[in-house]
Amino acid sequence: MSLMSDVNNEGQLDLAMRNVxxxxxxxxxxxxxxxxxxxDMIRSDxxxxxxxxxxxxxxxxxxxxxxxxxxxxxxxSSDLYGERRHFSMNDLVVExxxxxxxxxxxxxxxxxxxxxxxxxxxxxxxxxxGGAVMALIDNALESRVRRENVCVEVQTGLLGDTAGIEGLxxxxxxxxxxxKDNGCGISKMDYRKIFDxxxxxxxxxxxxxxxxxxxxxRRVLLEHNATIELDSSPEVGSVFTMYFPV
Numbered sequence: 001m002s003l004m005s006d007v008n009n010e011g012q013l014d015l016a017m018r019n020v021x022x023x024x025x026x027x028x029x030x031x032x033x034x035x036x037x038x039x040d041m042i043r044s045d046x047x048x049x050x051x052x053x054x055x056x057x058x059x060x061x062x063x064x065x066x067x068x069x070x071x072x073x074x075x076x077s078s079d080l081y082g083e084r085r086h087f088s089m090n091d092l093v094v095e096x097x098x099x100x101x102x103x104x105x106x107x108x109x110x111x112x113x114x115x116x117x118x119x120x121x122x123x124x125x126x127x128x129x130g131g132a133v134m135a136l137i138d139n140a141l142e143s144r145v146r147r148e149n150v151c152v153e154v155q156t157g158l159l160g161d162t163a164g165i166e167g168l169x170x171x172x173x174x175x176x177x178x179x180k181d182n183g184c185g186i187s188k189m190d191y192r193k194i195f196d197x198x199x200x201x202x203x204x205x206x207x208x209x210x211x212x213x214x215x216x217x218r219r220v221l222l223e224h225n226a227t228i229e230l231d232s233s234p235e236v237g238s239v240f241t242m243y244f245p246v
Contacts, residue, residue: 003137076197082125084125089119089122095130096133097154109152110150111152114153114156119156119158120246122224123225124223130196131217131220132216132217136152136179139213150181155178157176159174165229165243169245173245174243175243179241194230195218198215225244226242226243228245
């Protein structure tokens, strides 16, 4: 199912919501400053085996989590910017996956990369596109919460025949990135909501963010005149495919 019509129709983001998010992030940052700075000062006054040191560690971890949520609010409220240049989508994908595998790949999960070496370069904002692809990979990996042994496949390719794909121009080629998983899937009733700000299907315990990753990815796709297609079934898995005109 193509989500292009939804992405384009909602291209003018709710500026009021973004402004509120920016103000909230600013106020939270001010409140977080002592929570991030003071624990080290307090720790030096406590004995090595003090229970207070353990509590400070919990405070620091919580404050760091709050800082990450604040960063997400700032990312959502900020304007997109960067220097456009030609780059390899294959190199971008390989670099992203390598960073995940070397840092935070969850247990019982794996990522497989299949790249088309004949891909042309595309002109765009690689840092922002990397964030959009990462949001889709993170979303796929988090589907493991309700399913063990999740496998995520990231595939690149060049599409010349666009017949039957909604939202794509005929007689034009597209570079595509597909992110496929065998996770819990997405219900049809949630298809139209997944790019909404703060929408998430995860409960408060299992979710890691505010539900803004796909919202920000949508903005990046709009900036690149891209199309995204979703094919998903509950308990089977999902495939997000992004198409970039070349």
